[in-house]
Amino acid sequence: GLAAVYCGGNLVGFTPIGPVTSGSGPPFRWLTFALYVVWVTGAALVALAFGARQRTRRREALAQQQEERALTTDALARERARMARDLHDVVAHHVSLIAVRAESAPYQYPDLDDDARAVLADVARDAREALGELREALNVLRRTDDDASVARRPQPTAHDVDGLVADARAAGQDVRVVGEWSHVPDAAGYVLFRALQEALTNARRHAPG
Incomplete structure (x- = not known):
């Protein structure tokens, strides 16, 4: 024009x-x-x-980057699956063995008193719970972005803290609770549960008694 x-x-x-x-x-x-x-x-x-x-x-460079990310993701998924298998083979074997021995001890030694039987029952229950948490961790390791069908059990919240303290006391720990809490959101309750679980484990391991 x-x-x-x-x-x-x-x-x-x-x-x-x-x-x-x-x-x-x-x-x-x-x-x-x-x-x-x-x-x-x-x-x-x-x-x-x-x-x-x-x-x-630019499109070719972007396609190459996406392909590299896909290959990296696939390699990580394979490594996570391998780790999950190794954990299952090693840890689950020994934990399940603990549960079986604790459950079968009262039958192998019928002269055990009631207190010993109760302790062995608690050991077997703890071992079964450990197996459940191990399976949950393995499911997370096996999951990929495209595999959202792997079922996950409910995560612990602040409502489960009292049970955690009771289990520690039953195992012989002197646990004193100061203060109280209520209406804790699930995410914060999960952090509270895991932090207390780690603290009790460290106390049993490094400061028995």
Whole structure:
């Protein structure tokens, strides 16, 4: 449109070599118009081709990055599955053995008193709970972004803290609770439960009695 206006009148174009016109005025300068159109069209096509090439390169780079991320994710998923199998083979074997021995001890030693039988029953129950938490951890390790069908059991909350304290006391720990809590959100309750669980474990391990 600008070329048509320029070539059809006496408009002056200011260039580095000075002011110029398309001619001396009417009639319409078809040759000049055609040259302008060819030049502008060529410049536009070159710019479009350059932009298309740049976009193609960006798409190729993005596709390569996505492929690399997919390969990395697949490798991590395979490693997590291998770790889950190893944990199951090693830890679950020994924990289940503890549970079986604790449950079978009263039958192998019928002279055990009631207190010993109660302690062995608590040991077997703790071992079964440990197996349940181990299976939960293994399910998380086996999960991928596309595998959301793996069932997960409910996570502990602040309501389970009292049971955790009771189990510690039953195991012989001197646990005193100071203060109280109520209406703790599930996420904060989960952190509270795990923190207390770790603290009691460290106390049993490093400061018995």
